Amino acid sequence: MKLEYIVRGEQRNLLGLIQMIATTEGVRGFWKGNLVNILRTAPFKSINFYAYDTYRGQLLKLSGNEETTNFERFIAGVTASLLCLPLDTVRTVMVAPGGEALGGVVGAFRHMVQTEGFFSLYKGLVPSLVSMAPAGAVFYGVYDFLKSAYLHTPEGKKRLEHVRQEGDELNAFDQLELGPMRTLLYGAVAGACSEAATYPFEVVRRHLQMQSHERKLSAVATCVKIVEHGGVPALYAGLIPSLLQVLPSAAISYFVYEFMKVVMKVESAQ
Structure with missing residues (x-):
């Protein structure tokens, strides 16, 4: 649904868009x-x-x-x-x-x-690469900050010591340093922060990807054109459905990442 706002210039609110897709395209429309x-x-x-x-x-x-x-x-x-x-x-x-x-x-x-x-x-490569620094900094930085903050609390230190002492006697879920729920929660928060911080780059990239060779504009010119037509809010078109997608996606990504490190016995770089 995010692309409906960015690519097609959808003006309906989220509930209205959901109803429209369900009516015109059926359930399959949500997986287009x-x-x-x-x-x-x-x-x-x-x-x-x-x-x-x-x-x-x-x-x-x-x-x-x-x-x-x-x-x-x-x-x-x-x-x-x-x-x-x-x-x-x-x-x-x-x-x-x-x-x-x-x-x-x-x-x-x-x-x-x-x-x-x-x-x-590779249309949109420039804004994609430019956004990598802040996106990566926020995505990994927020998670690392939350993880480090928890592991330095008395509860976190106790859990970490328990995991190190018990080791392989624990199942893979119990070996997660943060535990399953905190891993999911911190991953979701990190993903949402990263998405919100760099979303304008996403909008510019999508517009660049739709341009034909004859009407190709630079990333800066495309950004200016978007703002001229819809104001600054146009750079955040589709942010809400994007966040709704990112929250579970980032949570699951970090969970699988940490879980597979436990399963494959990969040591975390400290």
Whole structure:
């Protein structure tokens, strides 16, 4: 539904939009473009988390500094964006007016490459990369801050000591340093903060992805055009449905990330 506001310029409130989609497209309308979204999101999250832990571990070894910096958060996001942005562009084109006629993921991909060239799949790369630094800083920073704050409380220290002492005698859920509920909660908060902080970049990127080669504008010009037509609030079009999507998504992402580290016995970089 977020893309309905950004791509199609939807003016209805959220409940009105839900009713319209249900009436005109049925239940399937809520999952329009979901396949390509899954194909993009799954590798993006995996690459992002893996790159973050890898870069962080290497930088800690090289610098000897125990503090996490925004640099590894940024390059982790850049790595994931460079590999996964084409699928995001295809998804935007599919949801845009006329996208239904392109014949699904493969058809949209073929159409873009044939009509505009391979690099058209990287439309919106600049705002995507620019947003990586603040997005990564907030996404990982908020979670790390909340996690560190809890683990330094008496309750957190007690839990951490219990996990270290009992070790493999505990099941995987009990081995989570924060516990299942806090992992989900802190992940959701981190995701929501990151989304809200960098959402204007998302809007600009989507508009760039819809531009034809003949009418191509720069990221700055596109941003100015959006504000001229709809004011500053236009840069936050679709934020509410986006947050409703991000809350469970980020919570589950962090939970699976922490859970798999326990299962695979991956030591956290401290």
